[in-house]
Amino acid sequence: MxxxxxxxxxxxxxxxxxxxxxxxxxxxxxxxxxxxxxxxxxxxxxxxxxxxxxxxxRAIAGRRDAAFVVTKGGQTFSAKYRLxxxxxxxxxxxxxxxxxxxxxxxxxxxxxxSADWRPRVIVASLEASLRRLRTDRVEAFLLHSPPAHVAADAELALALVAARASGKALRIGVSCDDLATLDAALDQPGYDVLELPWDVLTALGKRAETIRARGHLVLAREVVTLQPGLTPAQAVARAIAHPTVDCTVVGTGKPEHLRALAAIARGSAR
Structure with missing residues (x-):
């Protein structure tokens, strides 16, 4: 991987x-x-x-093995927006x-x-993502901001475990919006990836010990918008330095910004 x-x-x-x-x-x-x-x-x-x-x-064509692709499913657009x-x-x-x-x-x-969390629909969403990505697998497939009761759904978790066993998703997990959803995700032993906004990461408490002990891959998101008192560079550096975070996800459309942030990440390598 x-x-x-x-x-x-x-x-x-x-x-x-x-x-x-x-x-x-x-x-x-x-x-x-x-x-x-x-x-x-x-x-x-x-x-x-x-x-x-x-x-x-299209961008990773010919370089597929250089990319760790994370995608998410569960949310859908209306027919009007699809049109x-x-x-x-x-x-x-x-x-x-x-x-x-x-x-x-x-x-x-x-x-x-809207959202559709039925196991067969989630599996179909993964299949559709693979077609759009032009690949036979993703490195991680996550439930996209589900409510806590969905993250706690054992039948849904088993469907994702089966997708992992098939090799279509090498890791599986949940993109959580709040602590309740995080707690529900931690109750499902099959999940091994968590994507968490900065405000949740700073409120982990003893959950951090559980996450580290289980070896979850932790992705940080919204680290700039949720740290308004810092410059983007400072916010990203702080997130990268968080002891529970494995990767800090940033959204930028400017190559020069990406280069600057990548330099920060290289300088803080563990």
Whole structure:
């Protein structure tokens, strides 16, 4: 399995209506990340209506073994938003001329998102992600911000364990939004990856001992937005230094920012 880098590149804005950058720029950014030793690429089935995974899939073609790909499933878009994707190039061109109107589309996205946590649907989501990523496996597949009762669902956990046994997901786990969901995920022995926002990471308490003892892979997210008193560089450095964090995921569209953060990560290697 590809080694996990201390810094990871988040793909939530790849292919988004709110992101004016063309797909080719995002693909180049992913390749730049790999060149810098940033191996972990974090995406999800709903990012960019699936286009984030497509962009990453194209970018890692020919370099698949250099990437540690993390994707997530469980959240879905309405039929209307899925239809919008087919007209995305035209819509984005119109929004660009209006100057930032893409944010208005993104702001309405919450009303178009639903979730389906049935085990067969989650497994189908993984299969669809593999097709978009043009790969036969992902290094990690996570439930995407489920409520606590979903993270605690033993039948769902068993379905993901089976996916891991099949080799389609080398590791499995939960992207948690709160401590209740984290506690539920820790109650399922099959999970071995946790993606946690900064506010949850700073409230772990004795959970940190459990996480370390079980050998969970821990990804930190939202480390910049949830540390508003710090510069992005300071926020990322602080997250990388957290004793429970294995990889800090950042979202940036600028190669120069990525290079600067990658330098911080190299300087703090354990």
């Amino acid at each position: 590809t080694a996990v880098s201390r810094l990871g590149l988040g793909g939530s804005k790849f292919g988004s209506f709110a992101n004016p950058a063309p797909a080719a720029d995002s693909e180049r950014l992913v390749r730049t990340a790999l060149d810098l030793g940033v191996t972990l690429l974090d995406t999800a089935s709903i990012y960019g209506q699936g286009d984030s995974e497509r962009i990453i899939g 919008l994707r087919t007209a995305k190039p035209l819509i984005r061109a119109v929004l660009a001329r209006r100057g930032g109107a893409g944010n208005a589309v993104t702001a309405q996205r919450a009303d178009a998102i």
